[in-house]
Amino acid sequence: MDASTSDPETIFLEQLGQRVRTMRALRGMSRKVLAKVSGISERYIAQLEAGRGNVSIVLLRRVSNAMGAHLEDLIPHQGPSLDWAVIRELLRKATPAQIAQAKDVLAGHGASSPHGASFAGIALIGLRGAGKSTLGKLLAKKIGWNFVELNKEIEAQNGLSVAEIIALYGQEGFRRLEQAALTQLLARNEPTVLATGGGIVSEPVTFDLILSSFYTVWLKAEPEEHMARVRKQGDLRPMADDRSAMAELRNILTSREPLYARASAVVDTAGLSVDVAAARLIDTVRPVLQSEAKAFGLRSVAV
Numbered sequence: 001m002d003a004s005t006s007d008p009e010t011i012f013l014e015q016l017g018q019r020v021r022t023m024r025a026l027r028g029m030s031r032k033v034l035a036k037v038s039g040i041s042e043r044y045i046a047q048l049e050a051g052r053g054n055v056s057i058v059l060l061r062r063v064s065n066a067m068g069a070h071l072e073d074l075i076p077h078q079g080p081s082l083d084w085a086v087i088r089e090l091l092r093k094a095t096p097a098q099i100a101q102a103k104d105v106l107a108g109h110g111a112s113s114p115h116g117a118s119f120a121g122i123a124l125i126g127l128r129g130a131g132k133s134t135l136g137k138l139l140a141k142k143i144g145w146n147f148v149e150l151n152k153e154i155e156a157q158n159g160l161s162v163a164e165i166i167a168l169y170g171q172e173g174f175r176r177l178e179q180a181a182l183t184q185l186l187a188r189n190e191p192t193v194l195a196t197g198g199g200i201v202s203e204p205v206t207f208d209l210i211l212s213s214f215y216t217v218w219l220k221a222e223p224e225e226h227m228a229r230v231r232k233q234g235d236l237r238p239m240a241d242d243r244s245a246m247a248e249l250r251n252i253l254t255s256r257e258p259l260y261a262r263a264s265a266v267v268d269t270a271g272l273s274v275d276v277a278a279a280r281l282i283d284t285v286r287p288v289l290q291s292e293a294k295a296f297g298l299r300s301v302a303v
Contacts, residue, residue, distance in 0.1 A: 009058045014051035021049040025255035026202035027171055028128075030248045037170075107205065107212075120185075121145060121192035122285055123214035125201065125260055127253055129229035130219035131269050131277060132195035138278040140193040143289060149195045154181045162197075179206045186213055201259035211262060215288045217281065218263035222270045223250050264288075 024034055031049075035042035047053065064071045070088075091099065122139065124132040133149055140147035151162050154177050158165060165174050178200065185192065186209075194214060201207045210216060221229075227249055265284050269277040 009061070010051070012061055013053050013058065016053055016057065017049045017051040020045075021251070022255045023202075024049075025248075025252045026199065026259075028199045028202075028252050029171075030244070103208070107209065118189070118213070119215070120189075120213040121194060121215070122288075123194040123196060123210050123216045124219055125196050125210070125216055125263055126198065126219040127221075127226050127249075127256065127260075128198045129226035130198075130221055131229070131274070132219055134274060135219065135269075135278050135281050136193045136195040138274075139281055139285070142278075142282060143193075145191040145193050147193045147195070148185060150178065150181060150185075150200070151197050153185060154178055157181055157184070175203045175206065179203065179209070182206060182209060198256075201256055207259065207262075211264075215265075215285065216263040217284060218260045218266045219281075220260070220266055220268045220270070223253055225270060226253070 024031070029037075031042055031045055034040075035045055038045075044054075061071055091102070094102070122145075124130075124136050126132055136149070137147050139145075154165070154174075155161055157180075158177055160168070162174065165177060169177075178197070185194070194210075196210065200210065223246070227246060267277070267281050267284050269280075272280065
């Protein structure tokens with residue numbers, strides 16, 4: 001075995017690089033965009049993702065190990081953190097059932113929660129260009145439910161476009177507003193077909209709220225189809241002027257696939273016309289529509 005492959009510091013830097021690369025892809029950012037937003041050179045980001053990060057990262061890890069501490073203990077937390085170490089240790093020792101119970105309590109999914117475990121409707125997830133808006137509108141019209149595009153809901157509530165929100169508040173600010181818009185939508189307690197943004201899976205709390213409140217369908221297509229549809233829409237975010245756009249798209253899809261796969265169902269729209277894809281989506285959700293319509297006091301939906 002190559003000595004370098006078993007060196008703990010080499011392994012640490014490689015794992016760190018993988019985490020950075022995956023996180024960037026989950027947020028749909030090209031390396032060029034990340035460099036521009038962070039003010040860090042694209043070359044350094046490439047080195048970091050390749051497992052060749054600055055030696056100071058390794059030194060920080062050595063310091064934490066020498067003190068018998070966790071690396072994250074040396075990184076300042078925003079807001080109150082007096083109990084964080086205790087909470088973290090309890091979570092490490094907790095059973096899966098205890099973690100699930102704690103998550104429900106922290107998320108407000110108790111008996112007094114306005115949305116609790118109630119059925120909110122059908123949520124469509126997937127990469128940009130999957131057909132969430134097009135097929136979502138057709139489905140909502142077919143079953144007589146409201147159709148909501150979450151990004152447009154965010155824009156309406158804040159009087160700004162998504163691009164303007166990100167420019168003013170950054171990705172973190174946008175994700176906060178996304179979660180707030182979703183919470184307000186759930187509070188209406190109306191049957192809804194929801195089209196989500198492609199990157200919603202990168203925010204664990206918001207995505208978990210989607211999964212626990214909606215019957216979630218992953219609209220899936222081939223990378224080439226995603227790219228062609230996005231170009232047809234004239235929307236190249238976040239890959240404009242990037243000659244490696246296709247490679248970035250594949251990286252985003254690969255990183256998000258395990259999260260998209262948590263959906264209740266998958267509808268593969270690859271090579272399908274809009275009408276055929278819509279029919280396949282309707283067939284997929286028909287059983288849940290028949291069983292869950294009563295949650296809103298509605299007659300069984302005929303589809």
